[in-house]
Amino acid sequence: SGNEGSPASRRDNAGSSSPLPHARSTSNPARKRTPEDFVFGRVLGEGSYSTVLYAKESGTRREFAVKVLDKRHIIKEKKVKYVNIEKDVLNRLSHPFIIKLFYTFQDMHSLYFVLELAKDGDLLGYIRKLGSFEVEGARFYIAEIITGVMYLHNMDVIHRDLKPENILLDEKMHVKITDFGTAKPLNDTKTDDAEQARDETSARNSFVGTAEYCSPELLNDRAASKASDIWAIGCILYHLLAGKPPFKGANEYQTFQKIIKLEYSFPDGFPDSARDLVSRILVLDPCKRPTLEEIQKHPFFDGFDWENLHEKPAPNLR
Numbered sequence: 299s300g301n302e303g304s305p306a307s308r309r310d311n312a313g314s315s316s317p318l319p320h321a322r323s324t325s326n327p328a329r330k331r332t333p334e335d336f337v338f339g340r341v342l343g344e345g346s347y348s349t350v351l352y353a354k355e356s357g358t359r360r361e362f363a364v365k366v367l368d369k370r371h372i373i374k375e376k377k378v379k380y381v382n383i384e385k386d387v388l389n390r391l392s393h394p395f396i397i398k399l400f401y402t403f404q405d406m407h408s409l410y411f412v413l414e415l416a417k418d419g420d421l422l423g424y425i426r427k428l429g430s431f432e433v434e435g436a437r438f439y440i441a442e443i444i445t446g447v448m449y450l451h452n453m454d455v456i457h458r459d460l461k462p463e464n465i466l467l468d469e470k471m472h473v474k475i476t477d478f479g480t481a482k483p484l485n486d487t488k489t490d491d492a493e494q495a496r497d498e499t500s501a502r503n504s505f506v507g508t509a510e511y512c513s514p515e516l517l518n519d520r521a522a523s524k525a526s527d528i529w530a531i532g533c534i535l536y537h538l539l540a541g542k543p544p545f546k547g548a549n550e551y552q553t554f555q556k557i558i559k560l561e562y563s564f565p566d567g568f569p570d571s572a573r574d575l576v577s578r579i580l581v582l583d584p585c586k587r588p589t590l591e592e593i594q595k596h597p598f599f600d601g602f603d604w605e606n607l608h609e610k611p612a613p614n615l616r
């Protein structure tokens with residue numbers, strides 16, 4: 299018959315009775331989630347193992363960013379552990395500057411992360427649009443990032459891939475740190491050291507994404523630590539004020555060479571107090587880098603009020 303392919307008949311063909319009307323509301327947490335609950339829109343981002351789509355939940359009309367991962371690809375690339383870590387880490391986090399995971403589900407072919415939608419794009423987009431930030435804007439945004447990363451570190455999580463593309467902006471232009479696919483729970487007692495070392499090696503060997511913010515220790519066989527996130531914060535602060543990252547080679551290998559040789563310089567006009575702070579952060583030995591608390595006390599933040607950043611209006615960027 300002609301209606302063979304229509305959803306209703308497909309559902310009937312599947313033999314599942316159509317769910318009761320009340321079961322279709324998404325306020326019922328017990329109800330099994332399916333992609334059919336959403337109307338998907340444009341692609342918001344593409345990762346090596348995922349695609350993030352705009353999605354509107356049919357019942358509630360709520361908007362989300364849904365991260366979809368292909369199961370076969372995840373298994374083939376041996377990323378199952380990372381995906382499950384990302385889910386477990388995100389489920390534990392709750393902070394205004396960290397993207398919220400509402401829930402996850404899976405179907406035959408894919409895994410789905412239903413994430414908070416950050417409507418104003420990412421920090422890289424703004425740096426490209428503006429060229430570079432004034433001191434006030436750079437200080438505000440790096441302070442929000444530092445506040446979010448302090449929360450992560452207090453929750454014993456290191457992000458390991460902080461970069462402007464992973465700093466999203468919500469409609470009030472406050473930051474939302476995202477992409478915990480390379481995050482590492484520090485108190486991950488389950489894995490023994492050997493596995494941890496293998497894990498580090500495999501992480502580096504399967505290193506993906508941009509190399510510009512990668513810390514020297516991550517490139518030199520050493521395990522990532524909280525200091526690796528602090529290195530990335532130094533790179534982001536430089537990038538906000540200079541309009542380009544401190545270490546940028548013609549290709550990934552040359553970028554790595556510049557990082558391990560600490561080959562970078564400040565452009566003319568780079569503000570002095572920021573110059574001093576960046577030079578204290580971008581040091582090869584992770585143990586010699588300042589802690590986030592020490593960074594907060596640096597003269598670059600003199601007179602800066604760290605309280606309730608989330609409640610304050612974001613500075614208009616030029």
Ligand SMILES: O=C(O)C[C@H](Cc1nc2cc(Cl)cc(Cl)c2[nH]1)c1ccc(Cl)cc1
Pocket residue numbers: 369370372373377378379381382385402403404409410411
């Ligand atoms: O914790 C859960 O809810 C269960 C699953 C765990 C899980 N099932 C998987 C199946 C495959 Cl093929 C791959 C991965 Cl990474 C898988 N992870 C799950 C479902 C969805 C998402 Cl996004 C993450 C983990």
